Amino acid sequence: MILLDDVTLTYPDGDARVTAVDRVTLEGRSGVLTGITGPSGSGKSSLLALAATLVRPDSGRVMIAGTDATRLSRSQATTLRRESIGIVFQQPQLLPALTAREQLRVMAELGGSGRRERRALVRGRVDELLDAVGLAAVADRRPAQLSGGQRQRVAIARALVHEPSVLLVDEPTSALDTARGAEIMGLLARLTHERQTATLLVTHDLVHREVLDETVEVVDGRAALVTTRTR
Ligand code: ADP
Numbered sequence: 001m002i003l004l005d006d007v008t009l010t011y012p013d014g015d016a017r018v019t020a021v022d023r024v025t026l027e028g029r030s031g032v033l034t035g036i037t038g039p040s041g042s043g044k045s046s047l048l049a050l051a052a053t054l055v056r057p058d059s060g061r062v063m064i065a066g067t068d069a070t071r072l073s074r075s076q077a078t079t080l081r082r083e084s085i086g087i088v089f090q091q092p093q094l095l096p097a098l099t100a101r102e103q104l105r106v107m108a109e110l111g112g113s114g115r116r117e118r119r120a121l122v123r124g125r126v127d128e129l130l131d132a133v134g135l136a137a138v139a140d141r142r143p144a145q146l147s148g149g150q151r152q153r154v155a156i157a158r159a160l161v162h163e164p165s166v167l168l169v170d171e172p173t174s175a176l177d178t179a180r181g182a183e184i185m186g187l188l189a190r191l192t193h194e195r196q197t198a199t200l201l202v203t204h205d206l207v208h209r210e211v212l213d214e215t216v217e218v219v220d221g222r223a224a225l226v227t228t229r230t231r
Pocket residue numbers: 011012018019020038039040041042043044045046047
């Protein structure tokens with residue numbers, strides 16, 4: 001469903017360049033929760049940025065649902081991202097003035113591939129999603145009235161509004177205590193399996209490893225598959 005095929009990414013670093021991702025091949029399959037672990041600065045977030053089509057690799061291909069994203073124009077990539085990719089950042093990045101339900105509704109409207117019927121369909125999904133992440137009872141609260149874990153749930157539900165085939169999540173538990181973190185990880189595993197997303201999840205937290213279907217370890221921009229679990 002998503003394939004990073006021999007990708008390399010460098011950033012400018014004074015007169016030289018630093019290699020953040022070094023010839024990585026990584027596959028995310030439907031219904032599989034793939035964890036990406038590794039030390040700080042090893043290139044985990046850069047890998048997700050490549051998968052999100054937010055940056056272009058220096059070389060290699062990024063295949064999403066059969067399309068080579070590296071060959072798309074900027075606007076084609078934006079459309080692909082909106083329709084096929086859900087992204088959850090480390091901080092939930094919610095709009096302070098909007099209720100949980102409104103955060104999802106805004107995303108539904110943004111989807112606006114024009115058609116009114118499609119927008120209505122996406123709007124209809126909002127309450128189902130809030131229920132799926134356990135927020136039905138607090139759907140009318142604003143971010144300040146929600147706990148950290150609840151805010152992260154809003155961000156997860158929002159990422160799923162367009163029923164993406166690929167879900168990308170960067171360190172979702174870093175601001176949470178262990179128990180809340182474990183709940184979020186369990187939720188992401190369940191959503192991955194129920195909704196059949198190809199989920200790539202960056203985590204440096206070893207305590208959460210048991211919910212991962214596969215674990216890829218990144219060291220100095222190079223990745224290796226370390227465990228695969230059969231369910
Ligand atoms: P991780 O998420 O594993 O901590 P990153 O992908 O953020 O790793 O960073 C990988 C390497 O790329 C590091 O050496 C980091 O300093 C460098 N890097 C990341 N983002 C940028 C950027 N925007 N500009 C320059 N260097 C960057």
